[in-house]
Amino acid sequence: MKKIIVAPLNWGLGHASRCVPIINALIKENFIPIIASDGSALKFLKHEFPYLETLELPSYHIKYGRNLKKQLFLQLPAILSSVKTEKKIVELFIDNNRDVVGLISDNRFGVRSSKVPSVYITHQINVLSGFTTFLTSKVHQRIIKRFDECWIPDNSNSEFSGKLSKSKKNLKQKFIGPLSRLEKLELEQKIAVLVILSGPEPNRTFLEKELIRAFENDKRNIVFILGKIEEKQKSWTNHNCTFYNFLLSEDLQQKMNSSEIIVCRSGYSSILDAAVLGKKVFFIPTENQSEQEYLASYLQEKKIAPFSKIEHFTLEKLNEIKNYTGLKSIKTDFDINLLGLFHRK
Structure with missing residues (x-):
C-alpha cells in the first residue's frame, strides 16, 4: 500500500486536530498515513491513531509571552535550523521507503520534497504582524509556492478566515471547506x-x-x-x-x-x-x-x-x-478527489 506522510505543526493542538479528518480519509482510500510531528501534537495523534507509524520531527520550540513578535524574531535561527533538519529527516525517510507517494504538511515548512507531490495546509495566506504584515505575508507566500498545492480549510468566500486567506496570487490554492473532526449531535445541554x-x-x-x-x-x-x-x-x-x-x-x-x-x-x-x-x-x-x-x-x-x-x-x-448569532456551518466531508494528486506517482 502507498504511504503518505501527514505532518502538522506542534503549536497548540489545532494543526494536529484538523489533520484527523484528512488521516481518516487517507485510510478510507487505502493509503497508509505516516504521522510526523513532535511534542503534544505527536502525542495527541498517537492517542487518536495508536496503530499508525509515526516519525518524530525536530521541535520548532515556539514559545511566546507578551511580546510575540520579539519572541518569534529571537527564535527565528532555531526555527530555521529545525526546518532544515526536518527536511533531511523526511528526505531520508522517502529514500528508505519507496512506497511513500506524497507529503501533507500543515504549516511545517520543511516537509516537502521534489521526489513526491507535496501539499501545504494553511488558512493564513496572509500572515498578520502589524506594520510588517507585507513582509511576513510575502515570506510565507514564497514558502507556499514551493509546494505542489496549497489547501485552505475554508469556503471559497473565506467565510471564517476573512482576509487571512484572500489572495489574487496564484499559489495553487484550493479551498477545501471547513475541516473538523467533530459531528453535530442532538444532546441535552447539561x-x-x-x-x-x-x-x-x-x-x-x-x-x-x-x-x-x-x-x-x-x-x-x-x-x-x-x-x-x-x-x-x-x-x-x-x-x-x-x-x-x-x-x-x-x-x-x-x-x-x-x-x-x-x-x-x-x-x-x-x-x-x-x-x-x-x-x-x-x-x-x-x-x-x-x-x-x-x-x-x-x-x-x-x-x-x-x-x-x-x-x-x-x-x-x-x-x-x-x-450574537453563534457559529454555524454545514460540515464539509473531505473531498477524496484532492487525493488524486498522489495517484500520479
Missing part, C-alpha cells in the same frame, strides 16, 4: 459552560489560572478541558468544576455538543469545530497574537461571537453572548 484551553506555554497555563479564578464561585456546571496531553486521560472535580487533562475526538464531541456556551481561544480550528456543531462561543484571543486577535474581532463585527481580553473577562460578560 454543561452550562465548557472551557477549552489550548496553545503554547506559558500562555496556556496563564489562561487556565485566570479562568479557574473567574469560575471558582460559579454554582453552575462548569467543565474545563485543559489541553494537556499526557500519558493517560484523567479527570477530577473541584467545587462545581470538572477538569479533564485532555479529551480525544469522541469524548470532546460529546462535551461540546452537551454545552450551552463554550469559552476558548479564537484559534482557527476551534472556530471551525464550534461552527460545525453550531455552538455559541465566547472568545479570549491570545494577547499579541495577531491572527487570533483579528479572527475574534472579525467574528464580533459580523455579530457571530463576542470576545474579551483576559484581563477584562468577567462572568457578566458571558451574558453578551445572547446578542
